[in-house]
Amino acid sequence: MKSLKILLAGTVAALALGGAAQARGTDGDLKILFWQAVSTLNPYLSGGTKEVYSSSMVIEPLARYDETGTLVPWLVSEIPTVANGGVASDMKSITWKIKPGVKWSDGSAFTADDVVFTWQYCTAPDGGCAQKAQYEGITKVEAVDPQTVKVSFAEPKYYPYGAFVGAQSPVIQKAQFKDCVGAKAPGCTSANFGPIGTGPFVVKEFKPNDVITFTANPNFRDAAKPAFASVTLKGGGDAASAARAVLETGEFDYGWNMQVEPEVLETMMKAGKGTLVTAFGTQVERINLNWTNPDPALGDKRSTVEGGKHPSLSDPAVRKALSMAIDRDIINEAGYGAAGKPTCNIVPAPDIYISTANDWCLKQDIAGANKLLDDAGWKKGGDGIRAKDGVKLSYLYQTSTNSVRQGTQALVKDWWQQIGVASELRNISASVFFGGDPASPDTFQKFYADVEMYTNNFDGTDPEKYLTEWLCNKIPAPANGWQGQNMPRYCNPAYDKIVAELSKTADLKQRAELAKKANDMLTAEGAHIPLIHRGQISATAVTLQGVKMNAWDSELWNVADWSRKK
Amino acid sequence: MFTYTIRRLMFAVPTLLVISFVIFALLDLAPNDPLGDLPLTIPPEVREQIRAAMGLDQPFLIRYLKWLQQFFVNEPLNILEQMTGWQFGDGNRMRVLSWATRSPVVDLIVQRMPQTLWVVGMAYVFGILLAIPVGVISAYRQYSIFDQVGTFVTMVGYSVPTFFTGVLLIVIFSSWLQWFPSIYDTNLVVNDWSSLIAQMRQMFLPVLVLSLYNASQITRFVRASMLDNLSQDYVRTARAKGVKEKAVLLVHVLRNSLIPVVTVIALGVPTIFSGAIITEQIFRVNGLGQLLITAVQGADIPLVQTLTFIFAVLIVLFNLIADVLYGILDPRIRYD
Numbered sequence: 001m002k003s004l005k006i007l008l009a010g011t012v013a014a015l016a017l018g019g020a021a022q023a024r025g026t027d028g029d030l031k032i033l034f035w036q037a038v039s040t041l042n043p044y045l046s047g048g049t050k051e052v053y054s055s056s057m058v059i060e061p062l063a064r065y066d067e068t069g070t071l072v073p074w075l076v077s078e079i080p081t082v083a084n085g086g087v088a089s090d091m092k093s094i095t096w097k098i099k100p101g102v103k104w105s106d107g108s109a110f111t112a113d114d115v116v117f118t119w120q121y122c123t124a125p126d127g128g129c130a131q132k133a134q135y136e137g138i139t140k141v142e143a144v145d146p147q148t149v150k151v152s153f154a155e156p157k158y159y160p161y162g163a164f165v166g167a168q169s170p171v172i173q174k175a176q177f178k179d180c181v182g183a184k185a186p187g188c189t190s191a192n193f194g195p196i197g198t199g200p201f202v203v204k205e206f207k208p209n210d211v212i213t214f215t216a217n218p219n220f221r222d223a224a225k226p227a228f229a230s231v232t233l234k235g236g237g238d239a240a241s242a243a244r245a246v247l248e249t250g251e252f253d254y255g256w257n258m259q260v261e262p263e264v265l266e267t268m269m270k271a272g273k274g275t276l277v278t279a280f281g282t283q284v285e286r287i288n289l290n291w292t293n294p295d296p297a298l299g300d301k302r303s304t305v306e307g308g309k310h311p312s313l314s315d316p317a318v319r320k321a322l323s324m325a326i327d328r329d330i331i332n333e334a335g336y337g338a339a340g341k342p343t344c345n346i347v348p349a350p351d352i353y354i355s356t357a358n359d360w361c362l363k364q365d366i367a368g369a370n371k372l373l374d375d376a377g378w379k380k381g382g383d384g385i386r387a388k389d390g391v392k393l394s395y396l397y398q399t400s401t402n403s404v405r406q407g408t409q410a411l412v413k414d415w416w417q418q419i420g421v422a423s424e425l426r427n428i429s430a431s432v433f434f435g436g437d438p439a440s441p442d443t444f445q446k447f448y449a450d451v452e453m454y455t456n457n458f459d460g461t462d463p464e465k466y467l468t469e470w471l472c473n474k475i476p477a478p479a480n481g482w483q484g485q486n487m488p489r490y491c492n493p494a495y496d497k498i499v500a501e502l503s504k505t506a507d508l509k510q511r512a513e514l515a516k517k518a519n520d521m522l523t524a525e526g527a528h529i530p531l532i533h534r535g536q537i538s539a540t541a542v543t544l545q546g547v548k549m550n551a552w553d554s555e556l557w558n559v560a561d562w563s564r565k566k
Numbered sequence: 567m568f569t570y571t572i573r574r575l576m577f578a579v580p581t582l583l584v585i586s587f588v589i590f591a592l593l594d595l596a597p598n599d600p601l602g603d604l605p606l607t608i609p610p611e612v613r614e615q616i617r618a619a620m621g622l623d624q625p626f627l628i629r630y631l632k633w634l635q636q637f638f639v640n641e642p643l644n645i646l647e648q649m650t651g652w653q654f655g656d657g658n659r660m661r662v663l664s665w666a667t668r669s670p671v672v673d674l675i676v677q678r679m680p681q682t683l684w685v686v687g688m689a690y691v692f693g694i695l696l697a698i699p700v701g702v703i704s705a706y707r708q709y710s711i712f713d714q715v716g717t718f719v720t721m722v723g724y725s726v727p728t729f730f731t732g733v734l735l736i737v738i739f740s741s742w743l744q745w746f747p748s749i750y751d752t753n754l755v756v757n758d759w760s761s762l763i764a765q766m767r768q769m770f771l772p773v774l775v776l777s778l779y780n781a782s783q784i785t786r787f788v789r790a791s792m793l794d795n796l797s798q799d800y801v802r803t804a805r806a807k808g809v810k811e812k813a814v815l816l817v818h819v820l821r822n823s824l825i826p827v828v829t830v831i832a833l834g835v836p837t838i839f840s841g842a843i844i845t846e847q848i849f850r851v852n853g854l855g856q857l858l859i860t861a862v863q864g865a866d867i868p869l870v871q872t873l874t875f876i877f878a879v880l881i882v883l884f885n886l887i888a889d890v891l892y893g894i895l896d897p898r899i900r901y902d
Binding site: 033036037039040042045046047048049126127128129130131132133183185186187189192193205207208209210211213232234235236237238241244245248249251252271429430431432433434435436437439440442454456457458459481483484485 | 597598599600601602603604605606607608609610611612613614615616617618619620663664666667668669670673674677678733736740741744747748749751752753847848850852856857860863864865
């Protein structure tokens with residue numbers, strides 16, 4: 001009789017819980033597919049997007065960005081601001097208050113010491129920490145008390161939310177990693193493959209470059225979450241077959257990064273097993289124009305400022321005409337579909353930074369481009385190619401090997417042909433092109449071509465650091481081992497001044513004005529030709545609910561809220 | 567024969583050393599970079615420090631000597647320690663570490679071995695088992711319907727690439743009929759009937775694709791070799807003596823015909839270990855082949871170097887085995 005009563009009481013309790021919300025671990029196994037397999041679960045040792053995303057289910061930052069790009073407190077009780085006293089009025093420090101009761105998955109308490117240790121871990125010499133940039137400018141991180149962390153900066157930091165914010169700088173457990181600092185970091189294989197975290201899931205088994213098994217974290221701060229009892233994250237293969245596994249055969253619930261031609265995806269969606277989700281961050285596919293001379297005859301001075309100006313791309317009329325000739329809508333339709341939109345900006349988001357000053361570029365204008373070139377004195381020769389003073393408008397156009405990029409190259413070549421510009425197409429394996437090996441002539445930094453196309457973006461929502469990439473002192477050259485980010489070799493003191501002002505401005509509205517001004521200057525002067533604002537695109541099964549696609553943080557940022565549709 | 571084998575093994579040592587140096591030099595000259603896949607948001611100064619942490623800032627020769635020491639001294643000592651429980655020195659030796667995973671390369675290879683041996687090895691065995699009878703009948707009944715069909719199928723199997731047959735089978739059996747999974751589950755543990763059936767179901771498509779390819783290749787050898795022997799004088803003698811046709815075919819002709827086939831099969835064994843790169847990738851078997859190709863794409867040089875070197879060892883070894891087998895099977899051949 002007594003046991004029956006207990007049983008009944010238990011049932012009532014279970015019903016009550018079920019009525020309020022889902023219960024932890026009731027929805028079985030969640031199957032996620034990453035076609036680029038995950039190599040390690042320590043994002044500080046890898047830096048690759050796949051590692052950052054997969055580890056975000058386990059280890060978490062103090063605050064992160066939600067799907068609208070707004071900062072939300074995650075392991076802290078509120079976002080520190082100047083108004084609430086969390087950020088010092090001189091902007092030289094920020095103080096985070098950790099939420100009470102946060103526990104590591106092994107049951108121990110999450111304290112300020114762990115946060116301090118994370119900073120020490122990533123900034124230790126010889127550690128090769130991939131996320132060191134997140135901790136730039138920090139002089140000290142200290143634990144004021146077990147629940148309070150104070151981060152101090154060398155200079156006033158007007159956007160102080162870098163360290164411990166977003167999936168790129170999660171907090172790791174001091175107890176687990178204390179013997180893995182500096183040169184010893186790669187040797188700690190078991191810790192790197194199974195970090196202890198505060199997130200909704202715990203690593204059960206990790207097979208590098210193959211599959212990860214997670215189980216629900218018994219000590220997760222929300223007792224009702226996660227809904228799934230386990231997660232299987234499989235890797236390998238290619239994007240098209242990954243899309244098929246989610247959209248057509250329904251073997252998986254979530255597929256990351258569906259970089260597949262839109263028409264292929266559409267056919268697969270007809271099976272009705274899944275849908276696509278997109279989110280737009282800050283990625284822009286652009287064509288960089290080389291402002292310096294890439295002529296092989298220059299030898300060591302090729303594509304450097306010392307080698308002199310580009311014989312034809314130094315003419316603003318040519319740069320503008322090249323942009324006018326392009327129909328961005330067609331490029332988008334052919335290669336990106338729902339995962340792209342035409343743009344004329346290099347800072348395409350968030351909303352407060354979007355400029356409309358250069359929107360003339362959205363409409364193709366072949367006749368206008370032809371007239372512009374005629375007026376500038378570039379006359380068509382017998383072969384239909386324009387020339388002036390013996391300089392022909394004939395360009396080497398390079399990019400990385402990728403079917404969408406080669407499709408875009410072919411389209412652009414045709415449009416340029418129509419305005420009397422010849423182009424030679426070239427594609428280079430991505431690991432060489434982006435590899436940055438100073439000995440290789442084919443890297444995008446060396447830019448031994450006239451124009452080159454690729455995508456770049458910035459982390460988080462603040463473009464200040466990104467805009468510094470076009471400063472005069474960031475031009476790649478033999479002197480700095482070709483390690484600059486100013487690929488077009490653009491140099492304008494007026495631009496440098498705007499960026500310097502931006503770094504000294506605290507007011508968000510003024511910052512937005514300055515960022516827009518900088519963005520407009522770059523496109524108007526033709527440092528590059530922006531083409532497509534690229535989104536992230538992933539596939540979800542129709543039976544999965546709660547996915548909030550996020551381009552500002554990890555796509556799996558709210559995996560605790562995902563559940564099975566009943 | 568024994569002295570011959572010993573002599574060959576002695577020769578293998580300098581050969582392998584030269585091979586390891588050539589592989590290392592080629593990989594070093596290749597323009598790939600291990601940081602090529604990282605997001606561009608990671609600034610150049612940080613990249614430089616990551617490179618230094620990988621040891622890439624050291625000169626070529628130092629890196630090569632380090633690898634030699636790690637692979638030929640540290641790794642074997644480590645295996646010995648694990649097997650015997652003895653302790654050599656402080657046990658704190660630098661192992662060959664992969665750059666992408668930052669974990670010991672040998673552990674990765676050991677982890678990948680089972681699925682590759684199951685899928686690729688099984689396909690090799692099936693291929694042989696299928697090829698011999700088909701080859702024998704095709705040769706015996708030359709130009710019959712069976713031979714014509716067999717020739718057609720083997721030609722198709724041999725010339726149509728696995729990336730086509732693999733995807734075709736997925737579209738038919740996984741997307742339309744939904745009989746077999748298109749993705750291999752490496753976590754599956756076989757411990758009862760239902761898991762055994764699941765294992766067989768997930769192995770079916772990749773094994774089918776590879777068996778077709780292997781069988782096609784070996785069938786052609788068996789058929790050609792049988793045809794060579796069927797017209798020999800000893801066959802006529804046997805028949806004239808009144809030996810039964812079955813005995814002529816299966817005892818006399820088949821035994822002699824298999825001598826070159828055995829060599830071909832032995833030489834093909836190393837390819838099982840190098841995996842079937844394309845098939846593993848299509849079905850996500852994630853064995854040694856997939857390990858190698860992701861390492862090549864990611865410029866994970868220690869992993870590529872170690873894997874290709876192990877393949878080189880296997881190839882040298884199985885060449886020797888094939889030569890020795892030839893001597894044992896065919897009394898006309900003597901090496902001493």
